[in-house]
Every structure is written in C-alpha cells, then in structure tokens.
Amino acid sequence: MASSSAIQHGIPATLQELEPSSPLFKQGESLRVTGKLQTYNAETAVAIIADGGTSLKIHTQYLRGISFRIGSVYQFIGELLIQSDNEVILQARVGRNVDGIDLNLYYQSLQFLRKFETEFMNSRAT
Amino acid sequence: MDPILSVHIKLLAVDLLSLNVQSYGPLTFTHKNRPIARAESLGVVVSRERKDKFLKFLVDDGTGCIPCILWLNHHSFAQRSHPIDLELKARMALEYAEKIQLGLLVRVRGRITVFMGVIQITVADVVLERDPNMELLHWLDCIRMSRRYSDVNTLSRQSIS
Numbered sequence: 001m002a003s004s005s006a007i008q009h010g011i012p013a014t015l016q017e018l019e020p021s022s023p024l025f026k027q028g029e030s031l032r033v034t035g036k037l038q039t040y041n042a043e044t045a046v047a048i049i050a051d052g053g054t055s056l057k058i059h060t061q062y063l064r065g066i067s068f069r070i071g072s073v074y075q076f077i078g079e080l081l082i083q084s085d086n087e088v089i090l091q092a093r094v095g096r097n098v099d100g101i102d103l104n105l106y107y108q109s110l111q112f113l114r115k116f117e118t119e120f121m122n123s124r125a126t
Numbered sequence: 127m128d129p130i131l132s133v134h135i136k137l138l139a140v141d142l143l144s145l146n147v148q149s150y151g152p153l154t155f156t157h158k159n160r161p162i163a164r165a166e167s168l169g170v171v172v173s174r175e176r177k178d179k180f181l182k183f184l185v186d187d188g189t190g191c192i193p194c195i196l197w198l199n200h201h202s203f204a205q206r207s208h209p210i211d212l213e214l215k216a217r218m219a220l221e222y223a224e225k226i227q228l229g230l231l232v233r234v235r236g237r238i239t240v241f242m243g244v245i246q247i248t249v250a251d252v253v254l255e256r257d258p259n260m261e262l263l264h265w266l267d268c269i270r271m272s273r274r275y276s277d278v279n280t281l282s283r284q285s286i287s
Contacts, residue, residue: 009186094229098258109262
C-alpha cells in the first residue's frame with residue numbers, strides 16, 4: 001500500500017521526553033503533547049503548558065476556535081522547532097481542551113501503546 | 127459468510143494501514159489472516175477538505191493518520207434506494223460533515239476501502255467524543271483485540287500441526 005498522507009501523525013510524547021538525548025528531540029518532528037496551561041499571551045499567541053515539572057512553549061497562531069483558560073489541560077499536535085540554544089517550541093496544527101483526562105492513565109496507556117507498536121514493527125520485519 | 131465481515135473492528139492506524147489487501151477478484155482485506163470489511167477508529171481530526179460531493183478528513187490516533195471519506199452525494203444513487211432512506215442518509219451525512227472539525231476527537235465507523243493505493247475508511251457514522259479518556263480506552267481495546275487475534279491464530283496453527 002502507498003503512504004497514507006503527507007501529514008504526519010503526532011507521536012504522543014511527555015514533556016519530560018523533550019530533551020536533547022531523546023529520540024523524539026528532532027527538528028520538525030510531529031508530536032502530540034499534553035499539559036496544564038500555565039500562561040497564554042494573546043498578542044504573541046504563545047502558550048506555555050507544564051506537566052511533571054517540565055514546561056513547553058506552544059505557538060498557537062494557526063489554531064482557530066479554541067479558548068485558553070489558565071489551569072485547564074490542553075493537548076496539541078504539531079511540529080517541534082528547535083532553536084539554536086536548544087530551546088524548543090511546538091508549532092501547533094491542532095489543539096483541544098482535555099480537561100477531565102486521567103493523566104496517570106494516559107501515560108500508562110501510552111506505555112502499552114508504544115510496546116504494541118514496537119512488537120507490531122518487529123513482527124512485520126521478521 | 128464470516129460474521130466478522132459485518133462488524134466494525136476496532137483498529138489502530140498502524141494496524142489498519144498495514145492490512146493485507148487481496149486485489150484480485152473482489153477487494154478483500156485480511157487482519158492477522160482473518161478477512162475484515164469494516165473498521166472503527168478514534169482520534170483527532172487533523173485535516174479536513176470539504177467538496178460538494180464529499181468530505182475528506184484525516185483522523186490521527188497517535189499511531190498514524192487514517193484517511194476517511196464521507197460521501198455527500200446520496201442523490202446520485204436515487205434509483206438504488208428508497209427516497210425516504212436516501213433523504214435520511216443524505217441529512218445524516220450533512221450533519222456528520224458539520225460535526226467533523228479540526229481538533230475534535232471523533233469515533234468513525236465504516237467500510238474499509240482503497241483509493242489511489244491507500245487504505246481509507248468510507249464513513250458510515252461519526253460520533254463526537256467529549257470525554258478525552260475514551261481515546262485511552264480505544265487504544266487499550268485495540269491492543270487487546272489485536273493480541274487476541276494473534277493468540278487465536280497461534281492456537282489454530284498449533285492445533286493443525
């Protein structure tokens with residue numbers, strides 16, 4: 001089968017994983033990140049989300065129909081931009097409010113999902 | 127007919143987009159050696175293209191992007207269906223098309239088809255999911271069911287040998 005589309009899926013990642021030693025820490029990598037909104041600047045359209053003591057800047061200028069409330073939990077899908085000083089920003093394509101999400105369950109489920117994907121890829125390679 | 131052909135199988139994109147396609151004779155798909163015809167996916171709408179006759183959109187479930195097509199040209203099939211059925215289907219399709227917006231979490235069910243060599247879902251129905259935890263439940267359901275088929279296949283092979 002041919003490749004499905006030019007739009008890459010956002011690989012679910014924790015904010016703690018977005019550090020230089022991580023395989024997800026790549027320029028232009030499509031990611032899905034989740035965290036609690038700390039600040040939002042309406043003039044620059046930059047949001048900062050945090051989870052587990054780590055924060056991440058999100059450029060939200062391409063998002064429509066989303067209202068930002070400090071303290072709410074948001075999930076964004078977009079591309080990672082790594083600046084010269086290793087500061088990272090996610091250029092969001094889509095975003096949504098995920099208030100009510102069980103973050104512990106989310107990260108546990110994510111481990112199962114990754115294990116399944118690894119097994120799946122290995123089974124196809126053999 | 128295998129009853130599995132008439133139900134929507136929950137599949138992750140990584141699994142759905144790798145189905146085996148038998149292109150000679152009638153188009154059929156197999157998942158772990160079992161034929162399947164319908165699928166259910168759940169994810170975030172990351173692309174949306176509306177035309178007069180259809181709505182094309184992509185659902186990102188965290189493992190891949192699933193192309194979906196929702197046909198809006200039911201009146202083209204006027205001779206094949208009862209007018210009331212047709213009107214209802216056309217109205218529902220338009221309602222679904224309005225529901226499907228970027229960034230929303232949607233559950234999509236439909237027939238598995240191929241367009242330009244790419245597997246897609248020809249949408250039969252759409253549900254907006256407001257609880258973000260439903261996506262996690264979907265991941266776990268898909269993993270459990272996929273493993274169960276693997277186990278059934280292994281047991282079948284063992285009983286034959």
